[in-house]
Amino acid sequence: MGQGSSEGDGIGFFLIELKKRERMERGRYAMITIDEILAILQDGKWHDIEEIKAQSGASERVTEIALSFLQKYGFIERDTGEHRVRAEKLYMNFVKDIAGLNAQTSEVPLSP
Numbered sequence: 001m002g003q004g005s006s007e008g009d010g011i012g013f014f015l016i017e018l019k020k021r022e023r024m025e026r027g028r029y030a031m032i033t034i035d036e037i038l039a040i041l042q043d044g045k046w047h048d049i050e051e052i053k054a055q056s057g058a059s060e061r062v063t064e065i066a067l068s069f070l071q072k073y074g075f076i077e078r079d080t081g082e083h084r085v086r087a088e089k090l091y092m093n094f095v096k097d098i099a100g101l102n103a104q105t106s107e108v109p110l111s112p
Contacts, residue, residue: 033056033058034066034069036056036058037052037056037063037067037076038070038075038087040052040055041076041085041086041087042087042092042095044086044087046082046085047084047085047086048082048083049063049067049083049084049085052067052085071085074088074090074091075087075088075091076088076091
């Protein structure tokens with residue numbers, strides 16, 4: 001056996017790279033789901049978890065993971081008895097403040 005990698009090592013490397021890409025894709029999919037859920041909840045009303053799952057197009061597992069993340073970090077509150085969620089008031093205030101800031105900065109003329 002000389003230097004270099006054998007054919008088996010190449011397949012192993014390929015499989016490792018494939019796994020890395022799959023994890024990245026899952027991460028991107030989870031972020032898209034989180035964005036979609038937050039967009040649904042921006043009205044501040046309670047939303048049924050089944051409705052969120054249907055509107056986001058995510059599986060039950062991905063929806064649950066995304067909702068758990070959002071709850072853990074204070075973006076949403078959950079009514080587990082009713083199986084529904086809504087955006088936390090603090091998050092809603094943040095969104096309104098950002099929207100107001102964007103409106104203010106779009107009115108400022110750019111200097112030549």
